[in-house]
Amino acid sequence: MRASIAAIGAALAATLLLSGCSGAASAGSATGPAEELRLGYFDNLTHAPALVGLEQGFFTDALGETTLNAQAFGAGPAAIEALSAGAIDAAYVGPSPAVNTFVQSAGQSAVIVAGATIGGAALVVRDGIDSPADLAGTTLASPQLGNTQDVALRSWLKSEGYETSTTGGGDVTVAPTDNARAFTLLQSGQIDGAWLPEPWVSRLVLEADAHVLVEEADLWPNGEFPTTVLLVGADFNRDHPETVRALLEGHTASIAWLNEHPTEAAAVINKKLAADTGKPLADAVIERALGGLHFTNDPLADTFSISLQKAVASGTAKDGDLTGLFDLTQLNGILAAASGAPISAAGLGTE
Known part of the structure; x- marks a missing residue:
């Protein structure tokens, strides 16, 4: 999996440059791109794809005329509350909050559209x-x-x-x-x-x-487990597919950049963290932390049933059907355009 991601990195970057802002040509129409995308994320290194995407401008470049408003949260449940309340449209979160909102809403709240980070x-x-x-x-x-x-x-x-x-x-x-x-x-x-x-x-x-x-x-x-995935509100995913595709173009560009520029990643991430929190991480801290992280578009869908079982057993979630949790169709379309291999939803959604 790591080799294939590295191999398609350059192709992804070229594809995204060619696609430019095409995803946001008609902002505001009911069936076209949204006028605004409100994105949640955390100031954790496990959210490096979000931090890099924001700092390097990958999201804004892909979204074009769609305005991006990003908001930092402290943990997944808080981001899910904002998503459920309609305060944000998409969020980088961990598997457990994503599974919880899907189960509690009987599959009506949100869908996972991409992976982001493994480990950490x-x-x-x-x-x-x-x-x-x-x-x-x-x-x-x-x-x-x-x-x-x-x-x-x-x-x-x-x-x-x-x-x-x-x-x-x-x-x-x-x-x-x-x-x-x-x-x-x-x-x-x-x-x-x-x-x-x-x-x-x-x-x-x-x-x-x-x-x-x-x-x-x-x-x-x-040794592989997802710590961060990209979650989109179900209504937003249905009503604004062009905007979701643009978000995913920015996301895949960020993943590709992280895997192609490991020596530059710490400085870019630290710049965003300093802007958000007022203080950068020590060099030794960020170097140690990044050593245990892997950035990928693959959400490792086959681990989510296990995550749900663990949450149920720990008393923090109720059991439920995860069918439909993933919508990887747009992601796989972007990867295919860059000659990348498709990512599996493990029978839990579309791909």
Whole structure:
């Protein structure tokens, strides 16, 4: 998969340059491009395709006359709330929030139109915790109840024989906490660990004297699991296919750029992070964090049933049918134009 993505990178870039702004020729019509696209994302390195797409102008170039308004969120459930309320049209989110909104709405809320990032999450703990047996009675943070890392933490703890509760308590207390706050609490010794995405894993290791107890990659076949996908509201996807295609053109251009310019990626990502947060990451942090990430258009659709099972078992989601979760038709059209291989929806949607 990695080789094929690298091979089509140059072709994708050329195709997108040729396509230019064709996706937004008639902004505002009911059946044409939307006048505005409101996009959610996080200031995490697992959202590098969004950060690069915004910083390098790939989205605005592809969208043409369609106005792009981007908004940063702290975790997936918050972005999903905004999407459900009609405050945004699309968002980069983790698998668990995407699955939750799809199941809760009986498939009517949103569809995944592309993958974005594989890897980049881990359980980081304080000194003195060296094995799962040391976790009894501890307090561990996750970004938000029901988000992808929260589900991963609760599922792993269950596999180790620990009971948790979504309302607090249990053998191990899981405390949904904003990433920056979790960093401060672990650094000051007020919590014992946290299951977080990058760059927070690397920041805790390099800046808070913490260490990795569990690499999430070790829990998945071939070490590959999705941490970020591109989700679009179902109504928006239906009503504005030209705009969705333009968004995907910007997205695939960003993925191609990341894979073709690994030595330049840190500086571009850091520039966007500094603009959003007021402070860039340390060079050592971003270098360590990017080493564990892989950027791809493939959402790894065959992992989503597993993600749902884990969420149900952890008490953060209800079971449901995932048929229709993916609409990869436009993505595969873009890839085909660049002589790329099609991406599978694993029987869970169109491709």
